[in-house]
Amino acid sequence: MSTLVTGIAELVTNDGTVGDGPLGLVADAAVVVEDGVVAWVGPAHAAPDADARIDVGGRAVIPGFVDSHAHLVFSGDRAAEFEARMSGERYDGGGIASTVAATRAASDETLRARLRALVTEMRAQGTTTVEVKSGYGLTVEDEARALRLAAEITPETTFLGAHVVPAEYSGRVDDYIGLVTGPMLAACAPHARWIDVFCEPASAHAFDGDAARAVLEAGRAAGLELRVHANQLSAGPGVRLAVELGAASADHCTHLTDADVDALAGGSTVATLLPGVEFSTRSPYPDARGLLAAGVTVALATDCNPGSCFTSSMAFCVALAVREMAMTPAEALWAATAGGAAALRRSDVGHLRPGARAHLAVLDAPSYRHLAYRPGVPLARTLELPATEALSRP
């Protein structure tokens, strides 16, 4: 089964050998998809025949967004906490406890319904790959349950037992780390690709560098790959730890020292920026320009979660990246697609050269530039193709 996609005013391939510039732009383009994989891209006048044809009507087509940081297995609502924060209360991660209580109390069916609703909402906005973390269970059974549910919809599952110290372990961080790196890890590792930790010495709820190192090393020993919640609330040790241990991504990077930037520039760890968090916690934004100037690979993701940022819109994150972090529209789009793929170490998504998964998003606009030029407008949607899976599975 092959499908010819035509009527593409502007195609973003993210491959400079296929099209112009770093985004690999092709004007008046066509794409041929075969069995869920990109088989051909190029100018429409040179397109080969195919079994079926979809005309997108003079719109831009981009690789589907790769949202490499999301917390989608939870119950409850923290709109009231959001409202209080907007009235001046500070975010310190303490509110996570209320989501933990609601998540533990929820049935599988309740959690699954919310998870699927959010993934559907993301897909409707052009996101075709999403990472999903545990971290609102914080018991052996509840963490394993979250990961089993997450694995139903994405291969990018992340064990985040070390999200915060749960109330029942208050004052006994070492005991909790023992649980996370012992029985909890053993129960969760079969359902997870990644392990993550909220490394934040400035928060009474999160973990310092030593604890984070213990979690990450145990995870690696259990066969998991590494990612880190790093430097969100302060310039702590998270980023340098992530680089030292070869983590795929250091996420947040809101507070960076020169040494942190140097470490990222000298390593292979992607800096994943989550500007929706700074928007929704009224915090200063990360120094994206400094990271880009240093040659660091930058990704954008939503951090979709009920506390610090409940957006599911990658387009909104692109607009914030341009407005608030002075990324160019091209840099922001690359970070939200190819950057996210790098943060997940995926070579099959985030671009549209032949061989890529056929994850196409259509913009109701003639150019990718409109994602930032038209903030808040739901321009992006996933192109539904006959042979495309619901979400990417490698």
Add this chain to the structure above:
Amino acid sequence: MSTLVTGIAELVTNDGTVGDGPLGLVADAAVVVEDGVVAWVGPAHAAPDADARIDVGGRAVIPGFVDSHAHLVFSGDRAAEFEARMSGERYDGGGIASTVAATRAASDETLRARLRALVTEMRAQGTTTVEVKSGYGLTVEDEARALRLAAEITPETTFLGAHVVPAEYSGRVDDYIGLVTGPMLAACAPHARWIDVFCEPASAHAFDGDAARAVLEAGRAAGLELRVHANQLSAGPGVRLAVELGAASADHCTHLTDADVDALAGGSTVATLLPGVEFSTRSPYPDARGLLAAGVTVALATDCNPGSCFTSSMAFCVALAVREMAMTPAEALWAATAGGAAALRRSDVGHLRPGARAHLAVLDAPSYRHLAYRPGVPLARTLELPATEALSRP
């Protein structure tokens, strides 16, 4: 024909006599619509029968957004100008000239198609009343054409011949004011409810206080009601002029002196804030809290236009108002609905007490708070009812 709308988890009526607080909230509510008008609102258990029934599935329902400031009759694209601005260029209104050239060159059909596409896009995002300005024609024929097209889709048409001084009148502002207040006004008044002027002495392209007064007084003499682009780029005379002349609204209000706030507080002019403009021009936001503290009626609108702000999303403006101007979620929602209605002097929209037009928007969320809590997510849509017109006509 009557329709019962049920399954409303939270109903915003904007009437404290109908429900709780300034938003007039009713939990587990129902609404009965009869011939396009709200006939009954109250708790679902007390709802009367009706001919038809729509279940919104446990979602929040709000009055449709009233977008009281939009420029939707134009051709061309200014994504490149936006991109340059995000790289550091300042916005001074000079780019309007490029839209004027493209709009003059466009056919009626081209302009109509763009206008209708934007109104459809707005409606899909929960906007049920929209004001539309001319201002990209700047000749007698092109301004009248813009207003004829606008009048096809909304009664809230605004003559903005005094948007900028067109290139062919460069250095001859008085001559252009003569044209605007003479033949152009005569040709446009039959198609317009309102007259507006870009009062901005700080811009070489716009109009000072004397010129603005001449335009507004001529418009009033021709039977038009008044609104003013005031204090966008500097603390000029616009706001005080608007209050003095009894304009319905002073729009932008980005730079206000204490005297401006006092004038607004002492008059009947609504302060319409357009935070999407500050977002898309990287400018400081208006002092909404100061206005609210002084007792000024505040409205929110998009200013949807191809130059300074190309969003069509009132929900995005609500989120910006909360994040950037410290409005509460309730204040922001009121401003985007009842506030917009006040800015258009409309008593039939912006609320849902019996007698209101049946302009309902459904949120894919349990509460209006989610509009700010979930920024960038397309939660709002217009509820399509059997007897509702495409857009409000008084």
